[in-house]
Amino acid sequence: MQAFRFDLCELPEETKGLRQEVRDFLAVELKDIPAVTRAQTWMGFDAEFSRKLGARGWIGMRWPKKYGGHERSAFDRYVVLEEMLAAGAPVGAHWIGDRQSGPLLLNFGTEEQRQLILPKVARGECFFCIGMSEPDSGSDLAATRTKAEKVDGGYKVNGTKLWTSNAHKAHYMIALFRTDPEKKHDGLTQFIVDLKTPGITIRPIRDLAGNAHFNEVVFEDAFVPDGMLVGSEGSGWAQVTAELAFERSGPERYLSSFLLLQEAIRELQTKGGVDGAREIGRMVAHLSTLRQMSLSVAGMLDRGENPALEASVVKDLGTGFEQDLPVKVHELLGIEPTLRGGNDYSQVLGYLTQTAPSFSLRGGTREILRGIIARGLGLR
């Protein structure tokens, strides 16, 4: 049966030079950053680092030059992304803008919006967050209640967004608001919200590990001008669905625990002998297969095809892999995870053991993804 389409995809030969260039750059930039910090990868926020990537032309790589982009291929972009993730570069600041807000504006934004925002994003100077979830709207995104009421020259917004990663550090939010309470899916609209707007209060929420990267964002009569509406009123649902395909399609959906695999191998190497070889081999086989699947999705993006279903497959398998990794290495080595002290392995394990539950929640829960896959199979 052909429910999915995973055509094999080989990276073009000419990406090799770029890969080396990225590695050379990262070898210098990351040389003093401890493994446990690098383990944060795309959760790590470093505005200065993002500006350096912007200067190198590694943000907005596929975008048109007239918007500050570089008109590179999907494969060039893929190589840069996977090298950043595997090395544990702190790419979190620009990640959302590069991955989904920028492409969203290229697809649905006005010329003014593109001119205003995209060049700054590509320079690594303008960061985005995603305002989708709410207190009563998580997996059920269509239950969004935060209201945008039409007023003179724009919209008056009231309500609360929740779990908004990096809202406290970002410049803009792409927000999904309800513009028509009478309709469900067709009553939703996307807006660009300047987070300095009066009437917006951002409160960081500590996660179980003690980090405060996500937030509650409260809107009280916050004014969003007409010019910041994205696409058309009522088309928010369709746009969000397209955006989520981008959100789910990248190598970050299987590489979040890569550093832990690397450190586990280092532990075994130090101990000598061949204990654990079988488990490591198994993880490597899964890693390599996921990379081929992820590359296949990149190939679809390059050809302008819609990989929404295949991206869900890779994300479900990939997050399962990165989530299992801390469990597998624990079974293998039995070394206690630490917050401080210990070696790189135990610290990275400490970080990832605590973070892993989020892997199959963020960007669509495992259950939601499997629902999408089941629909693709013809079950719904």
Add this chain to the structure above:
Amino acid sequence: MNETQKILADSVNRLLTTHATRSTIQGAEEGAWPVVLWDELVDNGLTRILVPEALEGAGASWADAFVVLKAAGEHAAPVPLAETILAGFILGRAGLAMPDGVVTVMEGDFLLSEGRLSGRAVRVPWGRKASHGVALVKSGWGVEAVLAPLDYARIEESENVAREPRDTLTFERVVVETGWVELPGDALRLLGALVRASQMAGALDAITAQSVQYANERTQFGKPIGKFQAIQQQLALLSTQAAAANVAAAHACSKLDASLDGDYAAFEIACAKVRADDASSIATSIAHQVHGAIGFTYEHGLHFATRRLWSWRAEFGSGAEWADRLGRETIARGADALWPYVTGR
């Protein structure tokens, strides 16, 4: 898949739908040789797909062969098509002509002396039905491909759990044809793992399709069981496992085409067998759970695929064996070499 491969897939699937029917498969389990099916495969050149054109084969690539091997697995074709294809590849590399008829492959302890083969091979696929067996014998000088007639071999019959013949063959100074070959000494295990992983990809697709179909047809509590989220979630998981095994096997075949002068895609083949094994364990259990009691009967055909998966996952090295090898190599290369290695291949 390119256009040629799509056409190839269509025609192989049509052939197997017509000739690898339930009664053919059941008959083969009871010892009957499916004459028509085999003759059709031969007449369409599928048994010689990897034999060079100069030796009267199709001279196709492993990427093409993947299409055929996968289809054979998908239809549970009860014939040694995979083995004959692999034997043809080895003989072609050695410049030996492939005889007509069934040719199998033999992993075993062999001694080659003055053109005569002695030794024993266990669990040879379809040994009793084959006219010839192909083996690789390593000496100080290199690796020789051996084409042995099986008329003079002693054959002890056995089967795998899919009731496919897996026989023990003993040779005593049997006159054979030989040819030096540019292949690693363990190439049969490596390439055997690849053909099994490819067949498994097909069998995994087959049980996914059967399970989805069954879930859409079987009604309980007033609706098809496929409408229940508990079932949907399991079928989604099953399908992703099948997808992963397919990508891993297809990638290994295509990588092998690119490294026939190199390391024979040893890394990718190991990954493919590990992935197919892991996928099989999850997928067969879900497929049976979704089918309920009916899938546990002989009458229902689900087991033709699941029993093959249970056998094939252990043949030519189980996932554990290949994972062990992958892991040792990974650890020996060192932690910092993993990423450059995976991306540099």
